[in-house]
Amino acid sequence: MSSQNSSPSTEKNAKAPSRSRGLKRVSALLDGASAVFAEAGYEAATMTQIAARAGASIGSLYQFFPTKEHVAAALHGRHLDALAGMLDSLAGEVRGQPVEAAVDALFARFVAYLEENPAFLAVGERRSLDPAVKKEARARLRGRIAALLVAVEPPIAEARVASLAAVTLHLIRVAALLRADDDEGVRAPAIAELRTMLKRHLAGQGG
Amino acid sequence: MSSQNSSPSTEKNAKAPSRSRGLKRVSALLDGASAVFAEAGYEAATMTQIAARAGASIGSLYQFFPTKEHVAAALHGRHLDALAGMLDSLAGEVRGQPVEAAVDALFARFVAYLEENPAFLAVGERRSLDPAVKKEARARLRGRIAALLVAVEPPIAEARVASLAAVTLHLIRVAALLRADDDEGVRAPAIAELRTMLKRHLAGQGG
DNA sequence: TACAAACATGAGGAAATCCTCATATAAAGG
DNA sequence: CCTTTATATGAGGATTTCCTCATGTTTGTA
Incomplete structure (x- = not known):
C-alpha cells in the first residue's frame, strides 16, 4: 500500500x-x-x-x-514512503540501544527530514487535506515508531507500545509545526525541551 | 497601540x-x-x-x-485586543496565588478562547501573515504574561520573567496548534502534559 | 522500417475572484 | 428644509486560475 x-x-x-x-x-x-x-x-x-x-x-x-489535489496526494505519498523507509532503517540502527539514544536519533532524523523537505508539511498539514488520508498517514508512521520502540533495550512494554508511539509521533509533529515559522532564538530550545519531555515520558516504560 | x-x-x-x-x-x-x-x-x-x-x-x-489582507489584519488586531484584556483581568484574579494555579487558569482561558474563536488561528498562523506583525503580536502577549507572572506568590524573579514568559507563550501556542485538527483521543492528554511541563518549568523560579 | 500507443504542447474556453465605479440613500449640521 | 458628507449597492471590468483539446512528436515493438 x-x-x-x-x-x-x-x-x-x-x-x-x-x-x-x-x-x-x-x-x-x-x-x-x-x-x-x-x-x-x-x-x-x-x-x-x-x-x-x-x-x-x-x-x-x-x-x-x-487536479492539483492529485499532485499533492502523490507528493504526500512519496514523502510518506521516504519517511517510512527512514524509520525502518532507524529501527535497525537503534536495536539494543537505550531508549534515550533512540529518541535522540528519531528527533534528529525527523527534524532534519522536515527541514530538507518543507513541502511535506505544506501538503500534509493543510486544511484541505482529506481527514481520512491524514489519519491513515499518521497510523502508518505510528506503526513504524512502535516497531522502533520495541527494538530498544530494555524494550517498551508490549501493552503500552501503541499509546507511547502515538505520544511520540505527536511530539515530533509539534516540533515540526514549530519548525515552520518560529523565531530562530526560540525554536531550537523548544525542540530540545520537547525531546527531553519525550525521554522522560518513555523512561521506565520497559517491560 | x-x-x-x-x-x-x-x-x-x-x-x-x-x-x-x-x-x-x-x-x-x-x-x-x-x-x-x-x-x-x-x-x-x-x-x-x-x-x-x-x-x-x-x-x-x-x-x-x-483588501482581504486588511480584513484579516483588522480581525487579528481585534482578537489581540481581546486576548490582552483577558490576560489583564486574569493577572488581577491570580494575584497572590501560587504559580500552579495561575498556569491552570492561563491554560484554561487561552484554550477556551481559541476553541471559541478559531478564526484567530486562521488569520494569525497563516503563511501570508507579515512576519513583523506576527512578531509584534507575540511581543504584546509576552508582555501581558510577564505581568501575570510577577503577580503570583512567590513572584517570579525579575531577571527571569522575560524568558519564562516566552516559554509560557510558546507552550500555549503549541497547545493551540494541536487544538486545530487532532484526534480527540490525543489532544486532551497532550494539552494536560504541556500544562504539567510548564508548571514544572516555572516551579521554584521565585525571586 | 512501420505502426500504435504513450507522451508533449500551448492556445484558449470556462469559471472564479478581486476590486472599481457610477449612482442612490441615510444621517448630521446649519 | 437644504447641503454636505458618510455610507450602501451591485453590475461588470480586469485578472487569474483551472483545465480541455486538437494536433504534433517520441518511444517501444513487430
Whole structure:
C-alpha cells in the first residue's frame, strides 16, 4: 500500500506513466511541485508554476495529474514512503540501544527530514487535506515508531507500545509545526525541551 | 497601540468609519469574516462570502477594507485586543496565588478562547501573515504574561520573567496548534502534559 | 522500417475572484 | 428644509486560475 494508492476521492482520468520517459516526467513534476509548494504553500501554488518548474508544459502536467489535489496526494505519498523507509532503517540502527539514544536519533532524523523537505508539511498539514488520508498517514508512521520502540533495550512494554508511539509521533509533529515559522532564538530550545519531555515520558516504560 | 494601527504595509484608501452606522457595519463585517475564515481558512475565504455573511453588499465591504489582507489584519488586531484584556483581568484574579494555579487558569482561558474563536488561528498562523506583525503580536502577549507572572506568590524573579514568559507563550501556542485538527483521543492528554511541563518549568523560579 | 500507443504542447474556453465605479440613500449640521 | 458628507449597492471590468483539446512528436515493438 504505497503512494500510488493514496489518490483523491474523485477519481478522474489519472493515468499512470508506463514508458520510462513518463516515469522520469512524473518524478520531475513532483520535484517541481515540491519546490513550488514549499515556497508558496498549497493554496497559492498554481499548476502553471508547477509545470514550469518541472520544465514541462501545462498539458503534460494534466496528463498525469488531473487536479492539483492529485499532485499533492502523490507528493504526500512519496514523502510518506521516504519517511517510512527512514524509520525502518532507524529501527535497525537503534536495536539494543537505550531508549534515550533512540529518541535522540528519531528527533534528529525527523527534524532534519522536515527541514530538507518543507513541502511535506505544506501538503500534509493543510486544511484541505482529506481527514481520512491524514489519519491513515499518521497510523502508518505510528506503526513504524512502535516497531522502533520495541527494538530498544530494555524494550517498551508490549501493552503500552501503541499509546507511547502515538505520544511520540505527536511530539515530533509539534516540533515540526514549530519548525515552520518560529523565531530562530526560540525554536531550537523548544525542540530540545520537547525531546527531553519525550525521554522522560518513555523512561521506565520497559517491560 | 490597538487594532486600528495594525494595517498592512501597502496603505490604500482604508477609510475608518466615523458615524455610528459605520461602526456597526465594520463590526458586523468582522463578525462575518470571522465566521468565513474559521470555516474556510484565509486563502479559501472570498470577499463575497464575507460580505454576504455580514449581511452587507460587496461594495460596503470594500469601503472599509480595501483588501482581504486588511480584513484579516483588522480581525487579528481585534482578537489581540481581546486576548490582552483577558490576560489583564486574569493577572488581577491570580494575584497572590501560587504559580500552579495561575498556569491552570492561563491554560484554561487561552484554550477556551481559541476553541471559541478559531478564526484567530486562521488569520494569525497563516503563511501570508507579515512576519513583523506576527512578531509584534507575540511581543504584546509576552508582555501581558510577564505581568501575570510577577503577580503570583512567590513572584517570579525579575531577571527571569522575560524568558519564562516566552516559554509560557510558546507552550500555549503549541497547545493551540494541536487544538486545530487532532484526534480527540490525543489532544486532551497532550494539552494536560504541556500544562504539567510548564508548571514544572516555572516551579521554584521565585525571586 | 512501420505502426500504435504513450507522451508533449500551448492556445484558449470556462469559471472564479478581486476590486472599481457610477449612482442612490441615510444621517448630521446649519 | 437644504447641503454636505458618510455610507450602501451591485453590475461588470480586469485578472487569474483551472483545465480541455486538437494536433504534433517520441518511444517501444513487430
